[in-house]
Amino acid sequence: MTEESNELSTLVAVLRADYDAILDEWLAAQSDEGVRRTELFSEREIRDQSRSVLSAIQDALTGNGEFRLESEDWEPVKDLLKTISQERVDRGGTIEESTRFILTLKQPMFEHLKRHFRSRIEDLLDEIWLSSRIIDQLGMYTMRVFLEERDAVIRRQQAEMMDLSTPVVQVWDGIVALPLIGTLDSERAQMVMENVLEAIVEREALIAIIDITGVPAVDTLVAQHLIKTAAAIRLMGAECVISGISPRIAQTIVHLGVDMPEVVTRGSLESALQYAFQTIGLTVRGK
């Protein structure tokens, strides 16, 4: 590969020559822009992170002659940025801080390119454009992984919350009940289905009562989920009763044209329990 076809050669040279200065100036630029929140990361950590990233960038630039973020040369840089972003999410940092971390590198780079090229404006502009492109793409990558990690954290928390909010109660030997409270969305309905099926296996239940007294409204998707749940319960050899259907929900179901064949429904948890006891062959006697 000749010097001319290696578009990154100048950047590498400048970076190599002025490495320490660029690193120091980058750290200074980070403080200026309010990126270095020392309550999140210690001075030491920030310095280490910056140094690792800068070295990795230098290595990546030394690779192939052309800049392509997808190439293997840039994997180490991306891995570092990903880890740093994830750390920032975990410690409550913002997406701006995370992205500005890498974007502030432009300042020292441009400064040193300026010194290198002095009055050769044309060449200077080319290099500035190139380094800008590289840092921008790294910035966009950082944003993306920050968001991905934050989404993952939110999903984990939601799953935990959902787990806690759909407890299964063993009402009697062979009868389990799932009293649902609050709005049911499609995802929660899915969780309900999984929980009730697992509970049926664990408790060896014959009948599962899903009580929706505490659910204000139901849309088509959720209604369909409940029906699928009843079908799955039947497939496993148990029976499903949906209780606590309010007049409003009953109307919704009919208006939505949702078909509910073979699903046993009851207006109240009480009558559902009566049905359940009857089915397993028990009678409740007064004293």
Added chain:
Amino acid sequence: MPPAPAKRIRLASTSDIVNARRAAQAMLEAAGMRQIRITRFSTAISEIARNTVTHGGGGMMELAHEAFDGRRWLTATFTDSGAGIADIEQAMSDGFSTAKSLGLGLGGAKRLADAFEIESTPQGTTVKLACRLT
């Protein structure tokens, strides 16, 4: 870290269907997916793998990690050089239970996967299933 290399499974006879399914299960388990999602996707894989063997005259499945739309996916691409499906829409609507389309679990597979693509010509068929990891 570069993504895990793609995995190719030969689909020549019906006993290869289990291999295809288990390979997918292993990759989904390694990715930390919940059991229900693993079962759903593996079932879809089983359907298409069977089609490839019995209707496509045998072929190949390739499992790979892909990223698009800012998310990560596990994709399964099935290829065969069979006679192709004449009417894809009909095949998919009949789904699973009618005598006419015995074996064509296409409709079911589509519902069970997070993404589904199919291309079929008299030279062969390609089906791509995807399971969203993030």
Added chain:
Amino acid sequence: MSRHGADRGAPILALGRNLVVSIRDDLDDQAIVELQDRLTEEISRRRAEGVIIDVSRLDVVDTFAGRMIGALAKMSRILDARTVVVGVRPAVAMTLVELGMTLGEVETALNLDRALEILAGSKSR
């Protein structure tokens, strides 16, 4: 309790007047045909009153397997044996519902005990 059938494929156990067959995860098409042969043979030979199909080892049931189970149940019914399927896993149940498969009018039970209760119940017909 006595045992019949080759170990390749699914073993068929006899429990009184009932037969229990445990479907394995990796049955190939050949083994399935053999199983159908053996099962119908045994039902007939023993004049079995009930057949329990145990699918607890199946972590995936696709439309083909579903139809196979349905076919076994139908064959048994034709031979006048009441059939109960046990051991459908939650994830499998959910997937079958998604696929729209209901295993026909095949009865299901959560476990072997329940299945035997169901079959015992039918004796007093």
